[in-house]
Amino acid sequence: AQSVTQPDIHITVSEGASLELRCNYSYGATPYLFWYVQSPGQGLQLLLKYFSGDTLVQGIKGFEAEFKRSQSSFNLRKPSVHWSDAAEYFCAVALNDMRFGAGTRLTVKP
Amino acid sequence: NAGVTQTPKFQVLKTGQSMTLQCAQDMNHEYMSWYRQDPGMGLRLIHYSVGAGITDQGEVPNGYNVSRSTTEDFPLRLLSAAPSQTSVYFCATRSQGLNTEAFFGQGTRLTVV
Numbered sequence A: 001a002q003s004v005t006q007p008d009i010h011i012t013v014s015e016g017a018s019l020e021l022r023c024n025y026s027y028g029a030t031p032y033l034f035w036y037v038q039s040p041g042q043g044l045q046l047l048l049k050y051f052s053g054d055t056l057v058q059g060i061k062g063f064e065a066e067f068k069r070s071q072s073s074f075n076l077r078k079p080s081v082h083w084s085d086a087a088e089y090f091c092a093v094a095l096n097d098m099r100f101g102a103g104t105r106l107t108v109k110p
Numbered sequence B: 001n002a003g004v005t006q007t008p009k010f011q012v013l014k015t016g017q018s019m020t021l022q023c024a025q026d027m028n029h030e031y032m033s034w035y036r037q038d039p040g041m042g043l044r045l046i047h048y049s050v051g052a053g054i055t056d057q058g059e060v061p062n063g064y065n066v067s068r069s070t071t072e073d074f075p076l077r078l079l080s081a082a083p084s085q086t087s088v089y090f091c092a093t094r095s096q097g098l099n100t101e102a103f104f105g106q107g108t109r110l111t112v113v
Helices: none
Strands: A003-005 A010-014 A019-021 A024-026 A032-038 A044-050 A056-058 A064-068 A073-078 A087-094 A098-100 A104-109 B004-007 B010-013 B019-025 B031-038 B042-051 B054-057 B064-066 B076-078 B087-094 B108-112
Touching: A003 A087, A010 A019, A019 A104, A024 A073, A032 A064, A032 A073, A044 A056, A044 A064, A044 A073, A073 A087, A098 B042, B004 B087, B010 B019, B019 B031, B019 B087, B042 B064
Parallel strands: A010 A104, B010 B108
Antiparallel strands: A003 A024, A019 A073, A032 A044, A032 A087, A056 A064, A064 A073, A087 A098, A087 A104, B004 B019, B019 B076, B031 B042, B031 B087, B042 B054, B064 B076, B087 B108
16 A cells, blocks of 8 residues: 555654654655655645655755665655754655655754 | 635534635645644545646545635535544645645644534
8 A cells, every 4th residue: 555654753852963754655656755844833844855866855954855765765864953943744755646644743852 | 925825723613513614825736635634643635636627535535525616726625524523624735746845724723522
C-alpha cells in the first residue's frame, strides 16, 4: 500500500545541536517529495521540495533534505537548531494527489 | 491578495447537524483539496479537485461531500455531523503539476458534541 512514514512522533534536541527528521515512503514510482512545518495554531509552510536532479536540496530557515532512492527516504536535516524551530514537521509526497506523514513534533531545549 | 481563506475559524455542532466549511482562493490555482488533522495522524486527505466540475475522493471521504462549481471556491459539506468528525480542517490549493507547492488556509477547528 502507498504510504508515507515518519517514524519519530516526538524529538527533543538542545539548542545548537544538529537535527535529523526521518521520512520514508512506499510508492510504486518515485513521487515528488516535500517537507512542511507547522507552528502552533497555524497552517503549513513549505520548507523544501524535491522532484529531480541533485539529491540534496536546500530549503528555507537553514534546512536541507537528502533524497535516497535506494532507501526510499527523504530525511530533513539542520546543522544547528534554534529555539524558534520548535514546531511540527510533516513529510509529504505527491503522485496523484498530496499525502502527508503523521508528523514529528520537535521540542528545543535551551 | 488573501491567498487561501477558510471560514469559519471555529465551529461547534451538535450530532446530526449539517454545515458547510468554506474555502476560497484568489491564486487562480486549479487544484484544491481538503484535509483533516488529528493528533498523531497527520493530515489525511478527504476530497480533492483538479479543476472546476471535477472532484475525487481521498483517504477519508465518508461523511463529507464536495463540489467545485468555480475555480475559486471548494466548499466541504458535513451532511450529518458525528463526534468522530471533530477535527481541524485545512483547505489547500496548488497550481497544476505534482511538483508544485501547496498553500494552506489557517484551518477550521470543528467540535461535534
